[in-house]
Amino acid sequence: PGTEQPLQSAEEAVRICNEIGYPVMLKASMGGGGKGMRLIHSEDEVVEAYNTARSESMSSFGDDTVYLEKFVEEPHHIEFQILGDNHGNVIHLFDRECSVQRRNQKIVEESPSPFLTPELRQEMGEKAVAAARAVNYSAAGTIEFLVDKNRDFYFLEMNTRLQVEHPITEEVVGVDLVKEQIRIANNEVLHLKQEELFQRGHAIECRICAEDTENNFMPSPGIIKQLTEPNGIGVRIDSYVYEGYEIPIYYDPMIGKLIVWATTRQYAIERMRRVLYEYKITGLKTNLSYLKRIMHTPDFVKGEYNTLFIEKNSRMLLRGNGNNEEIENITMIASYIDYLMNLEENKSPQLSDARP
Numbered sequence: 001p002g003t004e005q006p007l008q009s010a011e012e013a014v015r016i017c018n019e020i021g022y023p024v025m026l027k028a029s030m031g032g033g034g035k036g037m038r039l040i041h042s043e044d045e046v047v048e049a050y051n052t053a054r055s056e057s058m059s060s061f062g063d064d065t066v067y068l069e070k071f072v073e074e075p076h077h078i079e080f081q082i083l084g085d086n087h088g089n090v091i092h093l094f095d096r097e098c099s100v101q102r103r104n105q106k107i108v109e110e111s112p113s114p115f116l117t118p119e120l121r122q123e124m125g126e127k128a129v130a131a132a133r134a135v136n137y138s139a140a141g142t143i144e145f146l147v148d149k150n151r152d153f154y155f156l157e158m159n160t161r162l163q164v165e166h167p168i169t170e171e172v173v174g175v176d177l178v179k180e181q182i183r184i185a186n187n188e189v190l191h192l193k194q195e196e197l198f199q200r201g202h203a204i205e206c207r208i209c210a211e212d213t214e215n216n217f218m219p220s221p222g223i224i225k226q227l228t229e230p231n232g233i234g235v236r237i238d239s240y241v242y243e244g245y246e247i248p249i250y251y252d253p254m255i256g257k258l259i260v261w262a263t264t265r266q267y268a269i270e271r272m273r274r275v276l277y278e279y280k281i282t283g284l285k286t287n288l289s290y291l292k293r294i295m296h297t298p299d300f301v302k303g304e305y306n307t308l309f310i311e312k313n314s315r316m317l318l319r320g321n322g323n324n325e326e327i328e329n330i331t332m333i334a335s336y337i338d339y340l341m342n343l344e345e346n347k348s349p350q351l352s353d354a355r356p
Helices: 010-020 043-061 118-134 166-173 177-185 265-278 288-296 298-302 322-347 349-354
Strands: 024-028 037-040 066-070 076-084 090-102 105-111 139-147 153-159 202-209 226-228 235-239 254-262 280-282
Touching: 010 024, 010 043, 010 066, 024 043, 037 043, 043 066, 076 118, 076 153, 076 166, 076 177, 090 118, 090 166, 105 166, 105 288, 118 139, 118 153, 139 177, 166 177, 166 202, 166 235, 166 254, 202 265, 202 288, 254 265, 265 288, 288 298
Parallel strands: none
Antiparallel strands: 024 037, 024 066, 076 090, 076 139, 090 105, 105 202, 139 153, 202 254, 226 280, 235 254
C-alpha cells in the first residue's frame, strides 16, 4: 500500500500516513543507495522526515519528489536479474539476497538467497519476467522485492541498469551480463533460454569502502599507500584503485567489490573469510575489519537474517578492533623491519665478508 503520485505537501504526507498506518517508508522517487529514505513510526515524525528526505533527494539527484509506502517489517530485500531484448524475449537469471544493509545501503550480497524456497524462487522469477514484459523492457535490469517473514513478497522497484552486485549472478549462473547487454543494444535476439539456465554453487560479494567504521562510518578519503589484493580460485575483484591513488571526497566511498564463488554456501563463507584477511589497504580507513566480523556473525553464518541484521548485531559488529588487529599490525611492522635489515645486511660487503 502507498501513493502512486508524488506527494505535494507535508500535510498530504501526514494524512496518507495516518490512512496507511505506521510504520511507513518515505522514499525519493529518483533515489538510490539509501539516499532520500526515511522510516516513519508516528505522526510526530512525518513533517521532519518529509522535509529532510526532499532536501537530501534534491542535493543528491536534482529532484525532490517523494512518495510513501507501507513499511514491511522484518523484510528480506531480494532482487531478480532480468534480461530482455528488442524482440519480446525476457528471461530472469535468478535471485540475489541483499538484506545486509546499513542505512538502506547494501554491504554484503549473496546468491542464491538462503531464505527462498525453490517454489518461491520460481514464482518470484516468473513475476519478475512478467513485470519486465509489462513495460516492453529491453536490456539488463533488476526487479526488486521485499519478502516478509511469512514469505509473502511485494514489488519494490525496478532498476533499469546493471547493479553493483551483478557479479554474483555472473558467477552463479555463468553468464557475462555486460556482454549480453551489448548484444541486446546491437539488436541481437537473446540467445539464452530460461529452461537452460540454472544456479550452480554459491557466490558472496562484499563492498570494500573507504570509511571509518569506528567513527560512525565517516568517509575516509586519502592516498592508498599499500595495496595487497587476494587472489586464487573462485576469487574476483572488481575495482579501480592502485597504490598511490588518491580517494577523493566527492563520491561514494566504495572503492571495490570482492566476490567469491564456491560449491556450497559454507565453503563460500570460508573463502570470503580467508580473502578478507589477505586484503590489505593502508593509508586510509576501510571497512575490511567490519566485513570480517559479518562473516563470523552467527546469524549470517546460519543464513537466518533480514534487513535488521546490522541493527540486531550492532554490538558485535561495532566492537573495538581490540588486541587482535593491534598484534597483527605490530607483526606486519616487525616483519617488514626484519626484511629491511636482512636486505641491508646482504648489501653490506663487510658483513658478507665476515660470514664463515
